[in-house]
Amino acid sequence: MKKTDVAIVGGSAAGLMAAVTLKKRHPEKEVAVIRDVTKTPVPCGIPYIYGTLGAVDKDIIPDNKFLEMGIEIIQQKVVDINRKQKNIIFSNDNTLTYDKLILGTGSKPMVPPMPGVDLGNVFTISKDPIALQQLYTALEAAKKVIVIGGGFIGVEMAEQIAKMGNNADNSIDVTIVEMLPHCLMLACEEEFCLQAEDELRQMGINLLTNSQVKALEGDGKVSSVKLADGKSLPTDLVIIGIGAIANIDLAVKMGLDADPRGGITVNEFMQTSDPDIYAAGDCASKFSLITGKPSGIRLASVACTEGMIAASNIYQTTRKTMGALGAFATKIGNRSIAAAGLTTSAATREEIEVIVGEATTPNRHPGGLPGCVMDMKLKLLFRKDTGVVVGGHVSGSESAADMVNIIAVAIQAGLNAEQLATMQYATHPLLTASPLSYHVMLAAENAALQLG
Amino acid sequence: MKKTDVAIVGGSAAGLMAAVTLKKRHPEKEVAVIRDVTKTPVPCGIPYIYGTLGAVDKDIIPDNKFLEMGIEIIQQKVVDINRKQKNIIFSNDNTLTYDKLILGTGSKPMVPPMPGVDLGNVFTISKDPIALQQLYTALEAAKKVIVIGGGFIGVEMAEQIAKMGNNADNSIDVTIVEMLPHCLMLACEEEFCLQAEDELRQMGINLLTNSQVKALEGDGKVSSVKLADGKSLPTDLVIIGIGAIANIDLAVKMGLDADPRGGITVNEFMQTSDPDIYAAGDCASKFSLITGKPSGIRLASVACTEGMIAASNIYQTTRKTMGALGAFATKIGNRSIAAAGLTTSAATREEIEVIVGEATTPNRHPGGLPGCVMDMKLKLLFRKDTGVVVGGHVSGSESAADMVNIIAVAIQAGLNAEQLATMQYATHPLLTASPLSYHVMLAAENAALQLG
Numbered sequence: 001m002k003k004t005d006v007a008i009v010g011g012s013a014a015g016l017m018a019a020v021t022l023k024k025r026h027p028e029k030e031v032a033v034i035r036d037v038t039k040t041p042v043p044c045g046i047p048y049i050y051g052t053l054g055a056v057d058k059d060i061i062p063d064n065k066f067l068e069m070g071i072e073i074i075q076q077k078v079v080d081i082n083r084k085q086k087n088i089i090f091s092n093d094n095t096l097t098y099d100k101l102i103l104g105t106g107s108k109p110m111v112p113p114m115p116g117v118d119l120g121n122v123f124t125i126s127k128d129p130i131a132l133q134q135l136y137t138a139l140e141a142a143k144k145v146i147v148i149g150g151g152f153i154g155v156e157m158a159e160q161i162a163k164m165g166n167n168a169d170n171s172i173d174v175t176i177v178e179m180l181p182h183c184l185m186l187a188c189e190e191e192f193c194l195q196a197e198d199e200l201r202q203m204g205i206n207l208l209t210n211s212q213v214k215a216l217e218g219d220g221k222v223s224s225v226k227l228a229d230g231k232s233l234p235t236d237l238v239i240i241g242i243g244a245i246a247n248i249d250l251a252v253k254m255g256l257d258a259d260p261r262g263g264i265t266v267n268e269f270m271q272t273s274d275p276d277i278y279a280a281g282d283c284a285s286k287f288s289l290i291t292g293k294p295s296g297i298r299l300a301s302v303a304c305t306e307g308m309i310a311a312s313n314i315y316q317t318t319r320k321t322m323g324a325l326g327a328f329a330t331k332i333g334n335r336s337i338a339a340a341g342l343t344t345s346a347a348t349r350e351e352i353e354v355i356v357g358e359a360t361t362p363n364r365h366p367g368g369l370p371g372c373v374m375d376m377k378l379k380l381l382f383r384k385d386t387g388v389v390v391g392g393h394v395s396g397s398e399s400a401a402d403m404v405n406i407i408a409v410a411i412q413a414g415l416n417a418e419q420l421a422t423m424q425y426a427t428h429p430l431l432t433a434s435p436l437s438y439h440v441m442l443a444a445e446n447a448a449l450q451l452g
Numbered sequence: 453m454k455k456t457d458v459a460i461v462g463g464s465a466a467g468l469m470a471a472v473t474l475k476k477r478h479p480e481k482e483v484a485v486i487r488d489v490t491k492t493p494v495p496c497g498i499p500y501i502y503g504t505l506g507a508v509d510k511d512i513i514p515d516n517k518f519l520e521m522g523i524e525i526i527q528q529k530v531v532d533i534n535r536k537q538k539n540i541i542f543s544n545d546n547t548l549t550y551d552k553l554i555l556g557t558g559s560k561p562m563v564p565p566m567p568g569v570d571l572g573n574v575f576t577i578s579k580d581p582i583a584l585q586q587l588y589t590a591l592e593a594a595k596k597v598i599v600i601g602g603g604f605i606g607v608e609m610a611e612q613i614a615k616m617g618n619n620a621d622n623s624i625d626v627t628i629v630e631m632l633p634h635c636l637m638l639a640c641e642e643e644f645c646l647q648a649e650d651e652l653r654q655m656g657i658n659l660l661t662n663s664q665v666k667a668l669e670g671d672g673k674v675s676s677v678k679l680a681d682g683k684s685l686p687t688d689l690v691i692i693g694i695g696a697i698a699n700i701d702l703a704v705k706m707g708l709d710a711d712p713r714g715g716i717t718v719n720e721f722m723q724t725s726d727p728d729i730y731a732a733g734d735c736a737s738k739f740s741l742i743t744g745k746p747s748g749i750r751l752a753s754v755a756c757t758e759g760m761i762a763a764s765n766i767y768q769t770t771r772k773t774m775g776a777l778g779a780f781a782t783k784i785g786n787r788s789i790a791a792a793g794l795t796t797s798a799a800t801r802e803e804i805e806v807i808v809g810e811a812t813t814p815n816r817h818p819g820g821l822p823g824c825v826m827d828m829k830l831k832l833l834f835r836k837d838t839g840v841v842v843g844g845h846v847s848g849s850e851s852a853a854d855m856v857n858i859i860a861v862a863i864q865a866g867l868n869a870e871q872l873a874t875m876q877y878a879t880h881p882l883l884t885a886s887p888l889s890y891h892v893m894l895a896a897e898n899a900a901l902q903l904g
Contacts, residue, residue, distance in 0.1 A: 017888055024901055042818050045881040052882075058820050061888075289876075304887040305876050308897070319874055327878035338878050366494050368510050371850065398823065399851035401883040405892065406858050412875045413865050422771055423864045424741075424757050426779035426790050429497040430504075431853040435756040436469055436513075440857065445760070449476055 003097040004032040006314060007088055009078055009250065010104030011035030012043055012127060013300040014281025016066065017307030018102050023069045026315060032072040032096065034088070037128045039063075043300050046125060047156035049132060050139060051163030056132045081254045083274055100276050100314045103251060103264060104307060107244035107282035107298055112148075116216025121237045125153055135239075139164060142172060142236040146225050148213050150178030151186065152330055154241035155196065159332055162203045175206040175233065177213055177225065184337070187328050189344060189379055192337050192395045199333030208233075244298055246283045262286075262294055268320040270310035278314065280306035289323035289412065290341055290390050291350050297324040327408045329401035338404035341391035341411045342381055353384040354391070357417065357447025363397050365427075365434035373397045378439035380407065380420070382447050387416035394439070399431075406440055417451055420444035455549040456484040458766060459540055461530055461702065462556030463487030464495055464579060465752040466733025468518065469759030470554045475521045478767060484524040484548065486540070489580045491515075495752050498577060499608035501584060502591060503615030508584045533706050535726055552728055552766050555703060555716060556759060559696035559734035559750055564600075568668025573689045577605055587691075591616060594624060594688040598677050600665050602630030603638065604782055606693035607648065611784055613691075614655045627658040627685065629665055629677065636789070639780050641796060641831055644789050644847045651785030660685075696750055698735045714738075714746055720772040722762035730766065732758035741775035741864065742793055742842050743802055749776040779860045781853035790856035793843035793863045794833055805836040806843070809869060809899025815849050817879075817886035825849045830891035832859065832872070834899050839868035846891070851883075858892055869903055872896035 006022055008015045011033045022031050041049075045059040053059055063073055077091040081101070088096040109124035111117050121142075123135045139145065139161060147158045158174050165172030176183065182193035183200070197207055212228040216238055225233045246263030257265035257273040263286070264279040266272055272279050281303030288295040302324045312319040329338035347354045357380045364372035376396030382389050392407025394400040410420055421444040427435040433442075458474055460467045463485045474483050493501075497511040505511055515525055529543040533553070540548040561576035563569050573594075575587045591597065591613060599610045610626045617624030628635065634645035635652070649659055664680040668690055677685045698715030709717035709725040715738070716731040718724055724731050733755030740747040754776045764771040781790035799806045809832045816824035828848030834841050844859025846852040862872055873896040879887040885894075 013887060020888070021897075024897075042881065042886065044879070044887075045818055045821075048821065048881055052822065053818070053820060059818055061818075061886075299876075299887075301876050301879055301887040301890075304890075304893070305874060309874060319870075322874075325876040327876050329878040329880035329883050331880065331882040336880075336883055338880075338883075340878060366497055366505070366511055366513075368505060369497075369500060370504065398883050399854040401878045401880055402851040402854035402858065405877045406854065406861055408877055409858055409861055409867070409872070409875060409892075410865075413862075413867055413871070415861070415865055418771075419865070420861070422757060422761060422774075423861060424751075424753050424777040424779050425857045425860055426781040426792060426853045427496070427753055428781035428783065428788075428790075428853055429494065429500055430783040431781050431788055431790075431850050434494065434513075435465060435496075435751075435753040436472070438753075440861075441756070445473075445476075 001095060001097055004072065005029040006031045006100045006102065007096055007098035008033045008102045008104060010106055010281070011040045011073065012104065012106055012281070013303035014307035015102070015104035016040070016061070017304040018104065018280060018311040019066060019071045020069065021308045021311035022314065023071055025312065027070065030072070032074055033066070034074045034076055034078060036077040038075060039129050041127055041129055041132060043127055046132065047153070047160045050136065050157070051160030051167065054167065056129050056136060060129070078250060081250065083254055102310050103277065103279040103283055104281045105247045105250055105283040108247050109240065110243045110245050111240060112242060114213065114215050116218065116222065117240070119216055119218045120221035122216055122222050122240065123238070124240050125157065138237055144173045144235045145237045145239065146233060146235045147174065147176045147239045147241060149240065149242035150176045150183030150209065151241065151243065152184065152328065155183050155200065155332060156330060157239055157241055158205050159200065159203060162205050175208060176200070177208045177211050177227070179212050181210055183207065183209065187326070187339050187343070188337055189393045192393060195335055195395055196332045196337060199335050203333055244282060248283060251279070251283070269313045269317055270306055270321060271313065278310035280310040286324040289325045292323065295324045297326045299326065299328065301327055322412060325408060325411060327404065329404060331398065335395060336398050336400035338394045338400040339392070340404050340408040343391060343393070344381060347381060347391065352390065354381040355384050355447050355450045356381055357443040357445070357450070359437065359439045359442035359446065361433045361437040361439065361442065363433055365429050369429055371397065376433070376439065378403065378443045380443045380447055382417045382451065387418065387451050388414055389416065389420065403439065417444045417448040421448045453547060453549055456524065457481040458483045458552045458554065459548055459550035460485045460554045460556060462558055462733070463492045463525065464556065464558055464733070465755035466759035467554065467556035468492070468513065469756040470556060470732060470763040471518060471523045472521065473760045473763035474766065475523055477764065479522070482524070484526055485518070486526045486528055486530060488529040490527060491581050493579055493581055493584060495579055498584065499605065499612045502588065502609070503612030503619065506619065508581050508588060512581070530702060533702065535706055554762050555729065555731040555735060556733045557699045557702055557735040560699050561692065562695045562697050563692060564694060566665065566667050568670065568674065569692070571668055571670045572673035574668055574674050574692065575690070576692050577609065590689055596625045596687045597689045597691065598685060598687045599626065599628045599691045599693060601692065601694035602628045602635030602661065603693065603695065604636065604780065607635050607652065607784060608782060609691055609693055610657050611652065611655060614657050627660060628652070629660045629663050629679070631664050633662055635659065635661065639778070639791050639795070640789055641845045644845060647787055647847055648784045648789060651787050655785055696734060700735060703731070703735070721765045721769055722758055722773060723765065730762035732762040738776040741777045744775065747776045749778045751778065751780070753779055774864060777860060777863060779856065781856060783850065787847060788850050788852035790846045790852040791844070792856050792860040795843060796833060799833060799843065804842065806833040807836050807899050807902045808833055809895040809897070811889065811891045811894035811898065813885045813889040813891060813894065815885055817881050821881055823849065828891065830855065830895045832895045832899055834869045834903065839870065839903050840866055841868065841872065855891065869896045869900040873900045
């Protein structure tokens with residue numbers, strides 16, 4: 001009977017980060033990562049398979065780096081885990097005995113309960129390279145594609161499918177159907193959602209916002225999408241990208257505390273109701289770093305941090321989660337958009353009164369220098385009661401993600417407007433705004449003025 | 453007799469930032485900025501006049517934004533200030549009475565005490581548009597140029613003069629003479645200095661490091677540079693870029709405490725020995741944020757922060773300086789390099805024992821995506837005794853400056869390796885490294901492992 005010190009079920013962000021963290025801290029321990037797919041795709045890179053990269057194989061996390069660290073990668077489907085015997089049972093009846101276990105079983109795409117979701121050419125975004133290839137092949141034959149859901153995954157898929165059509169000189173008509181008034185509304189400030197929508201429209205993508213899908217229709221294969229307002233949109237292919245739910249199937253089977261909305265219940269050490277078992281990533285329960293309330297944020301960045309924390313605590317309890325922050329970035333057309341923490345509308349919902357400090361200024365100085373985005377904008381949200389930063393939103397150049405990470409660190413360190421306004425920042429004509437108006441300093445100073 | 457509430461002597465970074473800060477906080481107060489130049493060049497943009505921008509006029513901070521805020525801009529040379537009468541005397545005998553005064557008189561280029569510095573076609577880098585145009589005209593006629601000093605200004609000038617030659621299809625032979633073993637050594641890690649030197653060589657620039665200039669020779673006009681080792685280099689034009697010293701002439705004349713090395717003595721509120729007079733920027737004394745010792749750091753970013761602090765304290769004491777950090781960025785050829793805080797060699801000099809955490813990883817994921825710099829590197833320095841971050845160094849893409857500002861904030865907030873390792877960061881395939889290896893997280897985790 002095969003055995004290992006630490007078994008990790010799931011080979012994506014949380015699982016791989018946990019394995020690396022363990023091997024760095026305890027190189028003498030055996031670590032096995034178990035996955036049911038042949039290869040692990042770069043999860044956030046999946047949309048780019050279809051346009052920019054042009055092949056599923058170009059979006060794979062190579063195993064060699066992990067194998068070189070002495071991590072074992074087992075390709076098997078786990079059917080059950082006997083917690084008493086500490087025994088993992090695979091679909092081929094083989095077993096693996098563990099001393100400690102980390103569950104990184106991820107999430108499952110949400111599928112709305114409506115007629116027609118089982119029709120042919122209806123896809124969700126899976127993390128299985130075989131399924132991703134099936135979608136690739138189907139898209140190559142499609143002329144009209146409808147993406148249901150205008151969140152990050154929906155918008156990025158739509159953008160890349162439009163690009164796929166252009167690459168093949170065989171333009172694909174792409175439509176996004178979104179329930180809310182704008183795309184990306186849950187993560188981004190409304191003004192930046194509008195900018196993203198402009199970029200999508202410039203790429204020829206049709207946007208149907210404030211629109212709900214009622215049914216998918218077709219004979220074997222989907223041929224039209226029926227909206228709640230009665231309209232029917234002809235289509236060759238449908239992608240459902242409306243979110244993900246924690247994959248708790250295995251945890252429930254094992255008798256661990258878990259609930260379908262929140263995920264596998266974990267404490268702040270990422271430990272489940274069984275002290276030898278940890279969970280991390282999309283499958284694990286979360287709370288918001290800002291409000292302390294249960295959180296539905298499922299991101300690779302959160303999964304990595306949780307995987308690191310879980311692995312760090314397995315042999316000695318050293319690290320606690322601060323809660324999920326929600327730090328995002330994307331690039332739509334020529335515009336990069338990034339966010340960390342609360343949006344103004346989320347702050348209103350949470351009844352947190354905020355002061356907003358803004359800075360819109362060219363990201364080069366003088367503005368005539370190459371790479372200048374004249375209207376690069378940073379928006380910072382500070383609690384009115386404490387002055388502490390709770391949100392940051394950037395729209396502009398490709399350094400938007402790194403800039404928002406200045407704010408992500410500031411949120412996690414509990415810094416306030418006064419501190420961010422009076423700190424010193426590196427600037428350079430070819431790389432940033434002028435030191436007179438570096439975005440973080442200027443937006444914080446504008447908020448500090450209002451906070452008094 | 454003309455009067456104003458606040459007079460600011462000096463119209464560059466510190467002065468303009470002070471004026472803006474005052475007008476935002478006290479719109480009812482009269483603020484006058486006095487400068488002795490016709491226009492204010494973007495100080496850090498000066499090298500780019502000669503190559504990328506192609507004209508002095510393209511590197512000017514427009515006055516209109518300041519005028520629209522109600523700031524008065526006076527173009528006059530100040531010859532003296534009578535502190536008792538609170539009276540500024542201009543070279544045309546006009547006067548201006550003030551209630552409060554801010555000195556932002558900046559710095560003067562350092563000129564080494566050696567023969568020949570007064571020869572024709574020997575230039576320092578001034579902030580006067582007329583002098584910058586004279587240099588432009590002289591460069592247009594030059595075939596061989598020697599830059600003395602391989603710090604930021606020397607390296608950037610050399611790079612842009614090479615570019616100026618290429619733009620005009622009239623290649624200019626450019627040589628940098630640097631005393632230290634490498635260019636940029638005072639600010640950057642040695643490995644990044646080597647990268648910068650590679651970029652310079654690829655642009656055809658000659659580098660003479662470990663080389664000291666003994667004299668400039670010529671008949672009226674410079675025609676050769678004599679080195680300490682006896683070699684003589686023929687040249688048409690020499691640029692001296694070896695640093696700057698505080699311009700304390702006016703302050704000394706006024707009887708304020710000042711010394712030629714440190715600058716105008718200020719307390720942590722940026723207040724001089726006269727409580728109604730503040731000083732900020734290159735002319736003001738500084739201490740290091742990290743060591744607390746007197747500091748010679750003179751940067752536009754420090755000047756802006758000091759200008760803001762001085763102006764905030766004029767009518768009520770609200771803000772203290774934390775000391776000068778030293779946060780730099782530059783782009784040489786295709787490589788962007790940024791730094792904040794201590795280098796490893798500075799740490800050794802200061803007898804601060806540090807643990808270094810490194811991360812070298814592609815800045816896109818997967819690496820096949822456009823804009824990928826495969827060897828983007830972040831190096832973090834943490835105090836061994838406290839684990840607190842005291843330095844950050846980035847080499848790679850154009851987001852280097854924003855990435856180093858994550859570290860600049862972390863240094864100024866006193867964060868440690870454990871905190872930076874377990875924080876969440878926004879990542880995206882088209883914009884950053886993978887969440888498994890985002891530079892800040894990975895470098896901090898690698899240091900946390902050593903700190904134990």
